[in-house]
Amino acid sequence: MAETRKASRFIVPVAVAGVAAATIGLVPALAASGDPDLPEITARQLIEKIAASDTQTLSGTFKISTDLGLPALDGLASGFGALDADGGSPSADPSEKLTELLSGSHTLRVAADGPERQRLTLLDGSDEYSLIHNGDDVWAYDSKSNEAFHEKGASSGAPEKDRELPGTPKQLADEVLKAAGDTTSITVDGTAKVAGRDAYQLVIKPKQSGSTVESVKIAVDAANGTPLKFTLSSVEGGKPVVDAGFTKVDFGKPAASEFTFEAPKGTKVTEGAAEKGDEAAKDLPEGFEGGLPGLGKAFGGSGSGEGVNVIGEGWTTIAKLDTGAPAPKTDEAPKEIQGFLDSFGDKVTGKFGSGTVFKTKLVNALLTDDGKVYVGAVTKDALVDAANAGR
Template sequence: MAANEVPSETPSEVRGEARGETRRKASRYVVPVAVAGVAAATIGLVPALAAAGDPDLPEITAQQLIEKIAGSETQTLSGTFKVSTDLGLPALGGLASGLGGQGGGASTADPAQKLTELVSGTHTLRLAADGPERQKLTLLDGSDEYSLIHDGDDVWAYDSKSNEVFHEKGASEGPGAEKPEGKELPATPKELADEVLKAAGDTTSITVDGTARVAGRDAYQLVIKPKQAGSTVASVKIAVDAANGTPLKFTLSSVEGGKPVVDAGFTKVDFARPDASVFAFEAPKGAKVTEGAAEEARKSQKLPENFEKDFGKEFGEGFGDFGKGLNVLGEGWTTIAKLDTGAPAPKTDEAPKELQGLLDSFGDKVTGKFGSGTLFTTKLVNALLTDDGKVYVGAVTKDALVEAANSGK
């Protein structure tokens, strides 16, 4: 056991069970993909030591570093951010447009479509933030730029390549903007850290592993590793600004090795308040402007009072019926979601032509006590779709999925 890990006999007050609910849309031909929940766990209590060549910073424990992150008061920043993603998926070029993702009159500036580019390859972004009401993200692609600006109630997106603009009004007025009823949020960093500790278990090691320089800033390295066998996650590393507690870099590595699944961080950062002009936007002359669905609905008709609240309730009840077929197997890093669709799995040769090659390229036929099915794999999340319509998904190894299906649970 590492020197800065807590033994499994951790006091009961730092133990608990991390729970969460996942909402996702079902599609007949879309490969099931889920993001594994990370269970907060064993907190290292021994101070970190700086490695040779890294900044010499005051000693700090993992618990103290978590409190530092929770207590960060960073509201303003600007800088350059680089993100590299390698899920081990085949090239997806042209798939979205082939399936109608760019068709049907949709704007190429729509964030729901444009930002999906970040799920693969390496991208450079410019970021700016001035509190919760103003943020700007610019995706650089050679000489072309794509900008997404949130300024109060307005969200603007501009694609310089197509000279198209997407606009959504009332972005901060959605149902998610209000605090959930009956849910008291931690009032202090210490309380938030305590909540993390209460959700801790012996499935994970959380330690401070030295220091680093990120974007010219001194940082501590918080490292999260599974203790359970069978997870596809090797480690999660977060570089935390030593001065203000702002996360500067995030690295997610797979047990398969090679390039990280996600490696994202600032290459340059400034915590001064950006000029107000950074968030100002006016559609360029001649640009095609597309209004978002919410704005179009407002223009066409007046929605009934409490529409969003009532709709959310009805949607939730409907989703509850869908969730009756959902079962969660295991715990921590080896959690597997099982969904019984109640219908035989569709044959890949019935899928749209644009999808057939994709499905065949990373879908492998497997057999076991459960019968037969198709295993879809990435470097992080794997999914088993049995021929009788059951779906097993998790950030676990292929063998773990087959074993879960064989168990018949």
């Protein structure tokens, strides 16, 4: 019991790390083979082409590669093992399973037939994890554990955009373009061949200094305007933070059988409530219900920022939250958690006092010793400057 209480004190700093990781969503990569000769197009015309795209049906395969620059998570789960005494959520629950896409490389099969039918399958050797949406039914099935998760009525009344497959190049592109403004440079940088399709390369870069984002590159299908590949690069260089793209794609209508599912005999099925998402939101700290401003739905919310103080604008937006409680001392944490926190946390000091910056290649978070949290896709110095300004 004492170990459980000790571990629970470190949920806040580890949750900050989780928020940083969650900003990525899902991602895939693939190499182009030869640059097609296409008519010239301006950035405005290409953006209009994306906006006018009305692709309702497709099937194909895409690869996901994510490199957040985080330390290995081995052993971290055991540090919270005592906190999962109630059994936690089933392994087939999408909220748990899809977090695997936040690191490493993965291959997925996708199929879509309008806003009411989608399927995503994560391939892992001979094992498969499938997420199927068909009308009011949402199924998730894990062949490795032979467990399934079912939710009835989950899409009822939901906006059409909220029923898109998570992490596809189009969804990622929509989020970036929606946030673009005077702080952003948008250009067309040549052409590419993606999944056998001719594509234009749209390049988006911050004009502001202090952002961790070097560029976002979107390969756009020259024929129908559908984003085929999404690459997010960090100012730190190295591998892209997010590289998401189709290796095969067909815009024809998938067979109806793609979206039907019946749990195999002997499968353990867990039923979920349609209201589960609303109930989970009630458990979030005050101010996080609407997501973090400036970083949009990558943080799981609308980005309205109610209850969170917003500092700056555009690519250098910082969200500030006052937890109202002193930060726990990492040297009191269980050794597994302490090692994780120390491996990607830098101690910093300034006019604000002292604290720790938890860093990834994209999102950094400053947790001050007096319990304030500053987080954004900005550099460590930008976070310290914001804290020093007392804003």
